[in-house]
Amino acid sequence: MAAFGLYCFFWTAKGAVSLSTDLQSLIERVRAGEPRALARVITAVEDRVPEATPLLRELFPYTGKARVIGLTGAPGSGKSTLVDQLARAYRHEQRTVGIVAVDPTSPYTGGAILGDRIRMLGHHGDSGIYIRSMATRGYLGGLAATTADVATVLDAAGKDIILVETVGVGQDEVDIVRLADVTIVILVPGMGDDVQTIKAGIMEIADIFVINKSDREGAERVEREIRAMQSLALRSDKWTPTIVKTVAVDGVGVPELVDAIGEYEEFLQKQDLVLKKKTESWRQRLVEMLRESLLERVLREQMGDGAVARYAAEVAERRRDPYALVEEIVNKVGK
Amino acid sequence: MAAFGLYCFFWTAKGAVSLSTDLQSLIERVRAGEPRALARVITAVEDRVPEATPLLRELFPYTGKARVIGLTGAPGSGKSTLVDQLARAYRHEQRTVGIVAVDPTSPYTGGAILGDRIRMLGHHGDSGIYIRSMATRGYLGGLAATTADVATVLDAAGKDIILVETVGVGQDEVDIVRLADVTIVILVPGMGDDVQTIKAGIMEIADIFVINKSDREGAERVEREIRAMQSLALRSDKWTPTIVKTVAVDGVGVPELVDAIGEYEEFLQKQDLVLKKKTESWRQRLVEMLRESLLERVLREQMGDGAVARYAAEVAERRRDPYALVEEIVNKVGK
Numbered sequence: 001m002a003a004f005g006l007y008c009f010f011w012t013a014k015g016a017v018s019l020s021t022d023l024q025s026l027i028e029r030v031r032a033g034e035p036r037a038l039a040r041v042i043t044a045v046e047d048r049v050p051e052a053t054p055l056l057r058e059l060f061p062y063t064g065k066a067r068v069i070g071l072t073g074a075p076g077s078g079k080s081t082l083v084d085q086l087a088r089a090y091r092h093e094q095r096t097v098g099i100v101a102v103d104p105t106s107p108y109t110g111g112a113i114l115g116d117r118i119r120m121l122g123h124h125g126d127s128g129i130y131i132r133s134m135a136t137r138g139y140l141g142g143l144a145a146t147t148a149d150v151a152t153v154l155d156a157a158g159k160d161i162i163l164v165e166t167v168g169v170g171q172d173e174v175d176i177v178r179l180a181d182v183t184i185v186i187l188v189p190g191m192g193d194d195v196q197t198i199k200a201g202i203m204e205i206a207d208i209f210v211i212n213k214s215d216r217e218g219a220e221r222v223e224r225e226i227r228a229m230q231s232l233a234l235r236s237d238k239w240t241p242t243i244v245k246t247v248a249v250d251g252v253g254v255p256e257l258v259d260a261i262g263e264y265e266e267f268l269q270k271q272d273l274v275l276k277k278k279t280e281s282w283r284q285r286l287v288e289m290l291r292e293s294l295l296e297r298v299l300r301e302q303m304g305d306g307a308v309a310r311y312a313a314e315v316a317e318r319r320r321d322p323y324a325l326v327e328e329i330v331n332k333v334g335k
Numbered sequence: 336m337a338a339f340g341l342y343c344f345f346w347t348a349k350g351a352v353s354l355s356t357d358l359q360s361l362i363e364r365v366r367a368g369e370p371r372a373l374a375r376v377i378t379a380v381e382d383r384v385p386e387a388t389p390l391l392r393e394l395f396p397y398t399g400k401a402r403v404i405g406l407t408g409a410p411g412s413g414k415s416t417l418v419d420q421l422a423r424a425y426r427h428e429q430r431t432v433g434i435v436a437v438d439p440t441s442p443y444t445g446g447a448i449l450g451d452r453i454r455m456l457g458h459h460g461d462s463g464i465y466i467r468s469m470a471t472r473g474y475l476g477g478l479a480a481t482t483a484d485v486a487t488v489l490d491a492a493g494k495d496i497i498l499v500e501t502v503g504v505g506q507d508e509v510d511i512v513r514l515a516d517v518t519i520v521i522l523v524p525g526m527g528d529d530v531q532t533i534k535a536g537i538m539e540i541a542d543i544f545v546i547n548k549s550d551r552e553g554a555e556r557v558e559r560e561i562r563a564m565q566s567l568a569l570r571s572d573k574w575t576p577t578i579v580k581t582v583a584v585d586g587v588g589v590p591e592l593v594d595a596i597g598e599y600e601e602f603l604q605k606q607d608l609v610l611k612k613k614t615e616s617w618r619q620r621l622v623e624m625l626r627e628s629l630l631e632r633v634l635r636e637q638m639g640d641g642a643v644a645r646y647a648a649e650v651a652e653r654r655r656d657p658y659a660l661v662e663e664i665v666n667k668v669g670k
Contacts, residue, residue: 057658064653275651283647286657287630293665294629295622312618316610318399322621323392330628334669 027058033157045149059156066155068162070177073186078212082248083165089258090161098154099131102166144175145288179281186210189218206241207264214245362393368492380484394491401490403497405512408521413547417583418500424593425496433489434466437501479510480623514616517596521545524553541576542599549580
């Protein structure tokens with residue numbers, strides 16, 4: 001978190017003043033994929049500084065080319081290793097890669113620049129790859145919305161592939177991978193909780209299942225359990241999620257995973273589902289954006305400094321009914 | 336999920352029509368703690384039917400007496416067993432208890448009435464206890480807000496103690512326990528992920544730590560790790576979270592936990608922090624309620640059937656800039 005504070009300071013001290021005049025140059029540097037410009041713009045997006053929206057608006061026309069691949073799996077499922085292996089495979093095909101790591105259990109979390117740097121070392125200063133860790137708490141506008149905006153920035157920066165990794169528990173995480181073009185759920189044999197977790201919401205979002213650490217005992221059982229669940233839950237698009245077995249630390253199964261991703265994308269294209277999927281994802285994002293912007297407007301226009309705290313005290317002391325209060329404020333907007 | 340659907344049907348088929356005329360009688364039945372009335376009102380709150388707000392508004396004046404205790408722990412930490420033991424202890428003191436179980440990994444989840452009934456069996460049809468499981472996904476207004484409203488209903492129903500149990504990963508879960516008067520974080524020796532998870536946000540919300548299954552090897556190590564973290568993070572209220580060791584299946588440590596809860600509440604009272612804590616919790620709830628109500632109003636007034644989907648399609652086809660679109664809609668409110 002300290003790193004975050006430092007970053008914010010950098011922004012206010014050196015960034016905000018020159019932003020409006022240098023906006024175009026900053027946009028150009030982002031489009032060129034310059035790491036420092038990327039870091040600066042992503043921080044602005046994360047902190048929701050007032051300049052974030054104009055920046056995103058300027059960048060939007062340059063987006064839409066990247067493929068966003070979401071990967072989710074419990075802590076210890078080897079998610080980061082798998083993501084690094086995938087990145088390596090795509091770099092081998094000369095494609096540029098952006099990684100967004102959202103993981104509350106990771107030592108990299110908390111906007112940890114240091115952590116990103118350590119992880120970057122594994123890629124030998126390859127300029128075709130950019131890694132960004134995100135804290136999982138306290139984002140204005142929510143984690144999923146912020147992650148989507150960060151992916152937008154990386155898309156505008158010309159990254160061909162954007163890998164978004166997240167821990168697969170909690171609505172936030174489900175929302176994040178839901179925004180991806182392809183969603184991969186990672187399981188590991190012998191982690192009893194996994195299949196349980198899948199039952200409650202992740203099952204339906206997985207386009208591909210990866211059984212990582214598949215050299216461990218129990219891999220067959222996990223596969224059987226996935227198949228059993230698949231026979232119960234038919235997807236509306238008729239796709240039967242592929243199951244790929246990997247041993248990420250050794251790179252085993254990674255080419256097969258790349259193929260599986262390609263096959264799913266081909267399926268989407270053949271069935272004319274690409275636009276449909278993107279529309280569905282934008283439907284959710286627009287509602288989120290709307291929700292946040294509306295709140296911002298009302299807090300700005302109707303709730304002066306400390307108004308929320310005053311209202312909260314009145315409700316806590318039971319001098320006010322919160323349900324009536326909220327209705328009153330909402331009805332006053334624009335009047 | 337099927338159970339949920341069934342419930343909704345019940346509501347629309349038999350409930351909604353007679354609600355306005357029978358509102359007062361329903362409120363009376365809730366206040367008397369009648370399980371069927373409770374189930375019906377809680378379902379209305381979960382589904383956010385239009386009648387939910389008037390119901391909550393009518394119930395609000397009768398709330399404020401219950402103590403809400405939030406318990407969070409990873410799957411397998413023995414959370415439900417501990418909650419059941421606590422419930423038993425409080426019932427022994429002749430206090431009435433409400434349990435709200437929010438757990439994506441629980442077989443009870445999904446509004447599973449059957450699951451609640453199975454769990455109720457452990458309490459031998461004791462009418463002084465009411466158990467309700469909640470699904471963790473898809474609530475309009477968010478999981479934390481819905482959980483808080485369900486607790487409001489149980490409070491109005493005269494439950495002395497409301498135990499809210501949740502899996503401790505994800506912002507949603509943190510938000511839920513944040514609304515409690517007392518927050519308990521459950522750890523288990525030998526579950527490597529736990530302490531990592533705590534580091535990222537749960538540490539600061541725990542008023543009491545429980546080391547469950549403390550007869551296992553490693554309990555001392557967990558305690559040492561908690562102490563080490565405590566020495567780094569001093570709370571603004573100067574409270575040092577108590578550490579209680581339990582073996583929930585055998586009831587070991589449960590009286591000590593009840594005592595620890597009592598001590599923390601005494602501390603809050605002595606330091607005049609009760610109202611401060613409730614105010615902080617209402618501050619968050621009011622903002623959440625505002626956010627949701629604003630969105631509802633705009634969707635109702637400005638976005639006719641399918642408008643969001645049409646906009647989403649335009650954005651997906653890149654015929655519209657989402658950032659400009661949202662600004663436009665927000666500025667139009669009330670004009």
